Amino acid sequence: MRHNKKFNHLGRTASHRAAMLSNMAISLIMHKRITTTLAKAKALKKYVEPLITKSKEDTTNSRRVVFSYLQDKHAITELFTVISQKVADRPGGYTRIIKTGFRASDAAPMCFIELVDFDENMAKTAKKAKRTRRSSKKASAPAAEAAEASAADAAESAAPAKEAQE
DSSP states (O other), X not given: OOTTOOSOOTTSOHHHHHHHHHHHHHHHHHHSEEXXXXXXXXXXXXXXXXXXXXXXSOOHHHHHHHHHXXXXXXXXXXXXXXXXXXXXXXXXXXXXXEEEEEOTTTOOEEEEEEEGGGOTTTSOOOOOOOOOSSOOHHHHHHHHHHHHHHHHHHXXXXXXXXXXXX
């Protein structure tokens, strides 16, 4: 019976699956975004997020634990220097899966998986102030006060000029 065994085997033996997920995790760390099938992306998300969490604490033991999963010095260096600095304040959810449609050959659902903090297009930016053609009461009130003040100044400056002419 398969009680409480939920992960996707992806149609592979355990050793093949571990090697595939390790290689995909290395590619994700090095390139920040990879395109794959939806099932593999979901499996990769469960595989790589604990490694990113482990990389937040840069100790010898955490490096050894992550290296036992990835087996790539360059990826470990990238993970512990660049990625861990970017995600230091994030409590989790380091990856994003975006569906892209279906593969032409076998109609497999495709997607890309990316590291959240490294996508400039999805980064939150300040929105522009919405411009309308109508004036609101809040906007017109200071403008009306400014118009009244300028009219009063003009009247005061005109009065001494009239006195000088007489």
